[in-house]
Amino acid sequence: MNKRNLFTVIATAALAIVPAFCADTSVLTVAVGPEATFASAFSGTTLTAADTQFGGFGGTTSFTYKIRTSQSLGTGSITVQVTAFGADGPAVADLAYTCTAPSSGTPCSSSTTASTATGTSVVGFAADAHSADTGDAGTAVWTLKDKPGVKTGSYTSTATFTISAT
Secondary structure: OOHHHHHHHHHHHHHHHHHHHHOOOOOOOOOOOOEEEEEEOOOOOOOEEOOOOOOOEEEEEEEEEEEEOOOOOOOEEEEEEEOOOOOOOOOHHHEEEEEOOOOOOEEOOOOEEOOOOOOEEEEEEOOOOEOOOOOEEEEEEEEEOOOOOOOOOOOOOOEEEEEEEO
């Protein structure tokens, strides 16, 4: 074997070994914690009168959310708190809602009376709860008693939904 061929063989072998000596690895670490997001499908829900006299009012607020709770001791919730309708308007004590059953949580039980003092339950989440990657959907179906003592007019209340996850 001549010197030129021997050099080519040694150089080729050295190049084949070099990547092994230049390689390095990196460990990727991520801490995935509990998280939650909430979005209402639209900004307002109009309560419309039933077909009968003093039959009450009703309407539906649709929403989507994403949630992930901790595996062993995690919890989460969606709550709603409302403001008063205003002087001479309907009483918040006459406003109630029911909830649809989202797949990742437990909806409120039967009819829940709304509150201005504190958030009331819409959906509860247990440990290791997960919504779909695209989010889960739910609704709050509102009912308002129509009492003769309420003066005619247009009244507004703000419903503030809050989501949390631990």
